Amino acid sequence: MAVSVALRAVAHYLPQRTVKVAELPELAELPATEAETCLGLGIDEIRADDLSATELAAGAASRALAEAGLSPDELDALIVIDARSPETLMSSEATRLQARLGARRAVTFSVGGLGCASISPALLAARGLLAADDSVDNVLIAHGSKPATPRRYRHPVTVSGDGGQAVLVSRHGPLRLLDVVQRTNGAYWDLFAVDYRDRPSAEWREECADVHGYSFKLAIETRNQLRELHRTLLDRNGMRPADVGCHLSQNLSLGSLRFTEETLGVELSGVCADNLRRYGHLGPSDVLLNLMSAIESGDLAEGQRGLLYNVSPVAAWSLLLVEHGDGGGTSHYL
Structure with a gap:
């Protein structure tokens, strides 16, 4: 049976520190044609910080919960979109975020594998949880975006910045999916x-x-x-x-x-x-x-x-x- 699915809260955590694209250190190492491509992408600056992907995700998650007036204990599920480069192998970044937030009772797992399109499988998973279990009301999707390498420029595609995002998916909210x-x-x-x-x-x-x-x-x-x-x-x-x-x-x-x-x-x-x-x-x-x-x-x-x-x-x-x-x-x- 189909159920109503909504985005109850969407929050972002963007570092304060900005870096001008024209001042990226890797530009000096690039061939002239690649440097020209980078400067022609339409990106003037990015946000960059020493925060980890988990810390960025946690910052956004706290804001989303506050916006919805929820405590971490009221989360039924936590879906973490994988970082492009985990800090350690064989550990769980998803349960690390769960512990950091204090979402003790939340069913927790991660999704990913589709790069910048990974928000879609995360939303599909959240929607599936709401449809499958009447007792599930609040599913939080969180992600910390950081480049996988020290270089910010991804030739010939884009320049990557830092940022966290959290989306509270529920049955009711101001944005319907x-x-x-x-x-x-x-x-x-x-x-x-x-x-x-x-x-x-x-x-x-x-x-x-x-x-x-x-x-x-x-x-x-x-x-x-x-x-x-x-x-x-x-x-x-x-x-x-x-x-x-x-x-x-x-x-x-x-x-x-x-x-x-x-x-x-x-x-x-x-x-x-x-x-x-x-x-x-x-x-x-x-x-x-x-x-x-x-x-x-x-x-x-x-x-x-x-x-x-x-x-x-x-x-x-x-x-x-x-x-x-x-x-x-x-x-x-x-």
């Missing part, structure tokens, strides 16, 4: 990788195995996948393109924002480019950060529906359909 669609293609599983074994962390480098394939072959598949998922989501929710009040994307580069607009024939909210400029790429946190900014700016008014687009070079594609307020729409279940 109406639908999630997702697709993956394992042919690109190692397009981007960090060879870390037997290397000091200071020497870790993320490398793209095929820059031309990323820029052209994967771009063509991304265009086709986004168009098909867009049609599927609208059709199964009985919607037309004009029914979408606000379009939001992840923050990789100005070029990626234009690509999404041209692929789908839509206009993204201006908050995407603003947050890209101010924060860079925050992995799975991007789209919900932009969603909250769109609500604050009035781009997504109460009663309107918003579409959130996510693409990861692993490769994964996902779309989220949300509604600001309760317009009576029903949630779609696979």
Whole structure:
């Protein structure tokens, strides 16, 4: 039986310290063409700190709980989106966050594996818990976004900043989660990788195995996948393109924002480019950060529906359909 699913609270924890992209130390080591690409992404600065991914996630989680007026003991479940680089092997970052928050009774586990699209499986898991168990009311999703290597620039994609995000998923709340669609293609599983074994962390480098394939072959598949998922989501929710009040994307580069607009024939909210400029790429946190900014700016008014687009070079594609307020729409279940 379908149940109502809502985002009761969405909170972020962004470090105070900023770093200008033009002052990144790795720029001096890059070939001139790569440095030029980095400076042309549309990112002016990022947030960067010594806080761990768990500490960033905990900061956001505390804010989400405070916003909802909940104590950690009232959480029924805690879903942690994996960090790109765990601090230690064979330990549990998920239960570490559980202990830090004091969420003793929460069913706790982690999800991930899809890079910046990992917010979608986390939401699917939260929605599944609510649907499967009537006693579950509050599921917290948390993530701390930090780059896997000392370098912030990921050629030729983006510049990664630091930030924490927490989303309280419940049966009622100011934002309704109406639908999630997702697709993956394992042919690109190692397009981007960090060879870390037997290397000091200071020497870790993320490398793209095929820059031309990323820029052209994967771009063509991304265009086709986004168009098909867009049609599927609208059709199964009985919607037309004009029914979408606000379009939001992840923050990789100005070029990626234009690509999404041209692929789908839509206009993204201006908050995407603003947050890209101010924060860079925050992995799975991007789209919900932009969603909250769109609500604050009035781009997504109460009663309107918003579409959130996510693409990861692993490769994964996902779309989220949300509604600001309760317009009576029903949630779609696979």
